[in-house]
Amino acid sequence: xxxxxxxxxxxxxxxxxxxxxxxxxxxxxxxxxxxxxxxxxxxxxxxxxxxxxxxxxxxxxxxxxxxxxxxxxxxxxxxxxxxxxxxxxxxxxx
Amino acid sequence: xxxxxxxxxxxxxxxxxxxxxxxxxxxxxxxxxxxxxxxxxxxxxxxxxxxxxxxxxxxxxxxxxxxxxxxxxxxxxxxxxxxxxxxxxxxxxxxxxxxxxxxxxxxxxxxxxxxxxxxxxxxxxxxxxxxxxxxxxxxxxxxxxxxxxxxxxxxxxxxxxxxxxxxxxxxxxxxxxxxxxxxxxxxxxxxxxxxxxxxxxxxxxxxxxxxxxxxxxxxxxxxxxxxxxxxxxxxxxxxxxxxxxxxxxxxxxxxxxxxxxxxxxxxxxxxxxxxxxxxxxxxxxxxxxxxxxxxxxxxxxxxxxxxxxxxxxxxxxxxxxxxxxxxxxxxxxxxxxxxxxxxxxxxxxxxxxxxxxxxxxxxxxxxxxxxxxxxxxxxxxxxxxxxxxxxxxxxxxxxxxxxxxxxxxxxxxxxxxxxxxxxxxxxxxxxxxxxxxxxxxxxxxxxxxxxxxxxxxxxxxxxxxxxxxxxxxxxxxxxxxxxxxxxxxxxxxxxxxxxxxxxxxxxxxxxxxxxxxxxxxxxxxxxxxxxxxxxxxxxxxxxxxxxxxxxxxxxxxxxxxxxxxxxxxxxxxxxxxxxxxxxxxxxxxxxxxxx
Numbered sequence: 001x002x003x004x005x006x007x008x009x010x011x012x013x014x015x016x017x018x019x020x021x022x023x024x025x026x027x028x029x030x031x032x033x034x035x036x037x038x039x040x041x042x043x044x045x046x047x048x049x050x051x052x053x054x055x056x057x058x059x060x061x062x063x064x065x066x067x068x069x070x071x072x073x074x075x076x077x078x079x080x081x082x083x084x085x086x087x088x089x090x091x092x093x094x
Numbered sequence: 095x096x097x098x099x100x101x102x103x104x105x106x107x108x109x110x111x112x113x114x115x116x117x118x119x120x121x122x123x124x125x126x127x128x129x130x131x132x133x134x135x136x137x138x139x140x141x142x143x144x145x146x147x148x149x150x151x152x153x154x155x156x157x158x159x160x161x162x163x164x165x166x167x168x169x170x171x172x173x174x175x176x177x178x179x180x181x182x183x184x185x186x187x188x189x190x191x192x193x194x195x196x197x198x199x200x201x202x203x204x205x206x207x208x209x210x211x212x213x214x215x216x217x218x219x220x221x222x223x224x225x226x227x228x229x230x231x232x233x234x235x236x237x238x239x240x241x242x243x244x245x246x247x248x249x250x251x252x253x254x255x256x257x258x259x260x261x262x263x264x265x266x267x268x269x270x271x272x273x274x275x276x277x278x279x280x281x282x283x284x285x286x287x288x289x290x291x292x293x294x295x296x297x298x299x300x301x302x303x304x305x306x307x308x309x310x311x312x313x314x315x316x317x318x319x320x321x322x323x324x325x326x327x328x329x330x331x332x333x334x335x336x337x338x339x340x341x342x343x344x345x346x347x348x349x350x351x352x353x354x355x356x357x358x359x360x361x362x363x364x365x366x367x368x369x370x371x372x373x374x375x376x377x378x379x380x381x382x383x384x385x386x387x388x389x390x391x392x393x394x395x396x397x398x399x400x401x402x403x404x405x406x407x408x409x410x411x412x413x414x415x416x417x418x419x420x421x422x423x424x425x426x427x428x429x430x431x432x433x434x435x436x437x438x439x440x441x442x443x444x445x446x447x448x449x450x451x452x453x454x455x456x457x458x459x460x461x462x463x464x465x466x467x468x469x470x471x472x473x474x475x476x477x478x479x480x481x482x483x484x485x486x487x488x489x490x491x492x493x494x495x496x497x498x499x500x501x502x503x504x505x506x507x508x509x510x511x512x513x514x515x516x517x518x519x520x521x522x523x524x525x526x527x528x529x530x531x532x533x534x535x536x537x538x539x540x541x542x543x544x545x546x547x548x549x550x551x552x553x554x555x556x557x558x559x560x561x562x563x564x565x566x567x568x569x570x571x572x573x574x575x576x577x578x579x580x581x582x583x584x585x586x587x588x589x590x591x592x593x594x595x596x597x598x599x600x601x602x603x604x605x606x607x608x609x610x611x612x613x614x615x616x617x618x619x620x621x622x623x624x625x626x627x628x629x630x631x632x633x634x635x636x637x638x639x640x641x642x643x644x645x646x647x648x649x650x651x652x653x654x655x656x657x658x659x660x661x662x663x664x665x666x667x668x669x670x671x672x673x674x675x676x677x678x679x680x681x682x683x684x685x686x687x688x689x
Contacts, residue, residue: 073380093679
């Protein structure tokens with residue numbers, strides 16, 4: 001009996017590790033996008049995007065003042081949905 | 095009915111609403127005072143957090159800073175929204191799982207060290223107090239205008255109202271009041287913006303109008319704006335003139351700071367489940383984005399309106415005359431704002447005209463002189479913090495819109511000031527006194543000490559608010575830098591790494607101290623004017639302004655924590671288990687008092 005419990009425990013610990021690794025991967029992908037639209041398109045890469053015009057100015061300006069905010073919103077909801085699904089997959093939801 | 099009466103009516107009615115709600119939901123126990131039980135729905139919580147978060151800096155100050163600088167101040171927009179991504183992904187769900195009331199409780203438990211907890215409390219108090227100073231600046235501007243008194247008197251009256259309001263209830267009272275405040279402030283912000291967008295572009299959605307066509311000229315609005323400000327010798331609105339390194343660091347500081355501010359993080363302790371904490375951050379950003387997508391439109395359109403008021407026939411025509419300013423109803427706003435001491439003009443060359451241009455641009459000065467308007471800019475003072483409040487008057491909107499904006503500005507300043515005072519009082523009474531100094535303190539005395547701490551904080555903030563280190567949003571940006579350098583790295587390392595107690599304490603202290611010193615060197619010691627050795631125009635380190643230093647402070651924090659932790663003992667097994675458990679949502683119970 002004791003053996004089985006510890007086996008269950010270690011299986012659980014393995015599953016938890018997998019859950020955490022999957023979580024960290026989703027976070028990293030999201031943060032790459034987060035940085036790309038704000039620091040990238042909004043500031044550093046703005047000169048490279050200057051050829052694309054949006055409403056009297058260029059795409060970089062749009063990202064800096066509007067686009068990045070919309071992407072941030074998308075990211076948070078994407079993460080919440082992904083994670084709630086992951087919680088169920090690994091059976092770690094409340 | 096005159097404008098003064100309309101303003102009083104709107105402000106009075108909105109206050110009656112908040113106070114009514116605060117009394118109805120008055121906190122009874124310490125648990126309710128701090129965390130409102132846990133019965134707060136993610137959408138409700140998101141709305142309250144948005145009101146808590148969007149302060150005088152967002153409402154009153156930010157669009158003004160964008161209006162007069164253009165693209166270069168986009169940092170405020172990206173920084174103050176991008177932080178929510180960090181909060182939602184890196185902190186909120188885990189702190190909710192941890193299930194205590196306060197940020198410093200988490201730091202104290204995770205780093206198994208009362209010292210860490212006390213250091214966290216100190217960081218929190220320093221950041222929150224700086225933040226309140228910024229709010230008081232905004233409160234002074236708003237009260238000064240709507241009571242038609244000078245800025246200082248407005249500040250004193252505002253401080254008294256904020257205090258009376260914050261001692262009323264704790265989190266529970268504040269949560270429902272803040273929902274009401276959110277509704278007032280978002281209406282107050284968007285309704286005039288819709289009117290102005292319709293006037294200028296014919297598009298009822300300001301965020302779309304910004305990238306639409308200027309109805310009068312048929313050109314794109316932003317192209318038109320670029321052209322007319324350039325004609326007066328100013329930088330083109332959409333062009334990048336700021337130092338890029340400083341802009342990146344400033345944006346990053348605001349982002350990290352957002353995720354490190356205790357009064358925002360505390361909100362995520364009050365949702366029922368871990369998954370709700372994730373949604374809650376999203377809903378908060380939805381409600382914030384409604385204002386943040388409107389703000390750049392408000393800034394650009396106000397800049398266009400103001401410039402056209404001073405140059406009714408374009409920069410090649412005649413500037414507005416003093417007589418027009420004094421007699422024409424469209425210029426009444428100038429007279430009323432002059433009373434607050436935040437707007438000023440002077441006919442320096444006695445030609446009966448007020449010429450507004452960039453007097454630092456030699457070419458423009460020569461052109462103005464040739465046209466006979468003199469060599470000096472005659473709009474001598476335009477405080478950035480008045481722009482949003484003056485905006486409906488500048489655009490000649492109906493009286494009720496102006497009254498609504500006054501109520502909205504006060505709602506923004508009040509809700510945040512109250513939330514911050516609550517965070518400060520919680521830190522002192524719950525974390526410092528009950529957590530370290532006197533654990534046996536009675537519930538009654540704990541509440542009493544919380545209120546004394548609030549009183550002290552507001553007196554300090556009011557005193558410093560008289561000579562603020564910058565416009566409201568700039569002072570608030572300093573607070574974000576401090577939170578970024580101290581709290582955020584400790585929380586993140588607590589969840590994602592196995593950094594030990596000594597590492598965390600050393601990291602927080604290093605981050606806080608270098609950032610504080612850098613800020614004081616540029617803004618004066620304890621923000622006392624005249625005691626600074628450098629200015630942000632010519633900063634100590636290259637182009638890095640004191641408002642941008644938080645990101646560097648955070649890096650120092652991470653680095654110090656890592657190296658100190660590496661060279662000292664690893665964390666004990668039970669803390670390792672705590673870290674593992676925080677990472678998994680399963681089994682999150684109710685938030686409980688740590689004692």
